[in-house]
Amino acid sequence: MTDHIRQRIRAIIAEQAMLDPDQVTDEATPQDLGIDSLGLVESIFAIEEEFDISVPFNANEPEKSEFDISNMGTIIAAVERLVADKAG
Amino acid sequence: MSRVPTQTPPIPAVVDEALIDAGRAAPAVQPSGDLSGRGGLRRVVITGAGTINALGHDVETTMQAFREGRCGITQLEFRDVERLSIQIGGQVHAWTPETYFNRQQILLYDKFTQFTLLAAKQAVAQSGLHFEGALGLRAGVVLGTAGGGLNTWDENYRAVYEEGKNRVHPFVVPKLMNNAAASHVSMEFGLRGPAFTVATACASSNHAMGLAFQMVRSGAAEVMLSGGSEAMLCFGGVKAWEGLRVMSKDACRPFSANRNGMVQGEGAGVFVFEEYDHARARGAEILAEVVGFAMSSDAQDIVMPSAQGAERAITGAMVDAGLNREDIGYINAHGTGTAANDKTECAAVAHAFGHHADRLMISSTKSMHGHLIGGTGAVELLACIMALRDGVIAPTIGYQEPDPECALDVVPNEAREAKVDAVLSNAFAFGGLNAVIALRRV
Numbered sequence: 001m002t003d004h005i006r007q008r009i010r011a012i013i014a015e016q017a018m019l020d021p022d023q024v025t026d027e028a029t030p031q032d033l034g035i036d037s038l039g040l041v042e043s044i045f046a047i048e049e050e051f052d053i054s055v056p057f058n059a060n061e062p063e064k065s066e067f068d069i070s071n072m073g074t075i076i077a078a079v080e081r082l083v084a085d086k087a088g
Numbered sequence: 089m090s091r092v093p094t095q096t097p098p099i100p101a102v103v104d105e106a107l108i109d110a111g112r113a114a115p116a117v118q119p120s121g122d123l124s125g126r127g128g129l130r131r132v133v134i135t136g137a138g139t140i141n142a143l144g145h146d147v148e149t150t151m152q153a154f155r156e157g158r159c160g161i162t163q164l165e166f167r168d169v170e171r172l173s174i175q176i177g178g179q180v181h182a183w184t185p186e187t188y189f190n191r192q193q194i195l196l197y198d199k200f201t202q203f204t205l206l207a208a209k210q211a212v213a214q215s216g217l218h219f220e221g222a223l224g225l226r227a228g229v230v231l232g233t234a235g236g237g238l239n240t241w242d243e244n245y246r247a248v249y250e251e252g253k254n255r256v257h258p259f260v261v262p263k264l265m266n267n268a269a270a271s272h273v274s275m276e277f278g279l280r281g282p283a284f285t286v287a288t289a290c291a292s293s294n295h296a297m298g299l300a301f302q303m304v305r306s307g308a309a310e311v312m313l314s315g316g317s318e319a320m321l322c323f324g325g326v327k328a329w330e331g332l333r334v335m336s337k338d339a340c341r342p343f344s345a346n347r348n349g350m351v352q353g354e355g356a357g358v359f360v361f362e363e364y365d366h367a368r369a370r371g372a373e374i375l376a377e378v379v380g381f382a383m384s385s386d387a388q389d390i391v392m393p394s395a396q397g398a399e400r401a402i403t404g405a406m407v408d409a410g411l412n413r414e415d416i417g418y419i420n421a422h423g424t425g426t427a428a429n430d431k432t433e434c435a436a437v438a439h440a441f442g443h444h445a446d447r448l449m450i451s452s453t454k455s456m457h458g459h460l461i462g463g464t465g466a467v468e469l470l471a472c473i474m475a476l477r478d479g480v481i482a483p484t485i486g487y488q489e490p491d492p493e494c495a496l497d498v499v500p501n502e503a504r505e506a507k508v509d510a511v512l513s514n515a516f517a518f519g520g521l522n523a524v525i526a527l528r529r530v
Binding site: 036037038041044045054057058059060061064 | 173331332333334335336347348349390391392426427428
């Protein structure tokens with residue numbers, strides 16, 4: 001399940017960043033991938049739609065959000081938690 | 089309190105010339121009044137004001153709330169609010185349109201038009217003007233709104249999409265159109281000169297009032313009603329804003345380090361802008377003088393603001409007014425309470441004012457009435473009038489933690505008595521559109 005979620009998120013981010021999914025590594029930050037603030041909000045929307053979850057993210061205080069957007073790895077981990085909570 | 093380190097930049101001459109050229113548009117018809125003043129331009133004064141917003145249904149109640157630092161932001165109440173993740177707003181309370189309008193009018197007026205007409209009636213009543221005869225031909229109205237009849241869109245989309253109805257009320261189009269409020273104001277008072285609506289998102293009202301000012305100053309009109317209105321607090325209106333993830337779930341705390349976003353409001357503000365000699369000749373009470381206006385475009389990003397674009401509008405308004413930086417005692421900030429706006433606006437003010445930035449006061453009344461989007465500059469102009477006329481500076485409430493990126497005197501939490509001679513009102517819109525108005529005490 002984890003790999004599956006990871007692949008789906010990488011596909012979403014790759015489409016947003018106009019990159020190949022292979023280029024979306026766990027270490028990459030949104031900035032590394034050329035995703036600006038509006039692109040980030042759009043990506044989170046796409047993730048919510050893909051997984052039918054609600055992501056707690058406020059663009060005014062990203063560092064305080066429960067949804068850690070530091071890099072792709074933290075984003076994937078946060079989505080996995082939300083998907084698990086939903087199934088829970 | 090620490091201050092932003094500043095230096096005094098020269099006012100760019102290119103801004104100066106461009107703005108003064110724009111302000112000297114040729115009069116469309118024979119103007120009355122004195123053309124011998126500064127640069128051959130006529131003076132423009134405010135002789136009436138009206139409002140309805142979350143703080144009250146008139147100017148006096150609103151100003152009393154400003155003096156008390158009272159918050160009008162509450163739990164939202166409308167259909168399907170429970171499906172929203174943002175459930176607070178500066179909603180107009182105890183709104184009973186049947187108190188002011190008959191059944192037929194209510195069928196024809198969206199809420200943004202209702203708010204506008206109420207504010208306009210207050211403003212015209214205070215001014216004492218009547219527009220029968222020649223004055224009506226030399227009077228007009230220019231208003232700002234971003235969403236126009238958004239409640240009407242929302243209700244009728246619900247009817248056809250959700251409820252599956254195949255028929256809507258015949259007045260849907262004349263209710264929802266963005267110029268409906270301006271047209272009804274023109275009909276209510278017989279204003280037969282220029283009448284139109286400006287839509288520049290959060291700067292709509294300031295753009296509208298700036299144009300009204302220019303028209304009276306140039307002689308294109310003798311009297312203009314101006315301001316703006318917004319009624320976006322419905323399910324679709326708030327849901328759309330949720331998408332951007334810039335809204336606060338708990339409070340609007342402009343300039344505070346722990347601010348976490350904007351809060352929507354609703355309502356209207358309308359003013360009577362009148363040529364100075366015309367007002368003096370009839371012995372009208374003058375609330376304040378409008379002395380300058382400037383607009384600029386960032387030409388950069390659809391949502392992220394630019395300090396340079398904001399600064400050009402701030403500086404341009406002072407140049408247009410013939411004011412020096414040291415003349416400005418108070419700025420009504422755009423101050424949305426978002427991370428991006430507040431630090432960008434403070435940087436623009438700090439750079440535009442140099443050392444004087446440490447001495448002027450700047451506050452955001454959005455902390456009390458919320459962000460009225462296209463109507464916000466109009467309601468906020470009341471804080472400017474209060475500062476000039478009454479010597480009371482409206483506070484920024486909800487202020488809890490200093491932010492080094494907003495290190496100006498933001499008049500935290502409590503109103504302050506201070507004599508100020510000239511003020512600015514800032515509005516910086518999505519789309520990078522900036523509009524700043526300068527007022528002076530008379």
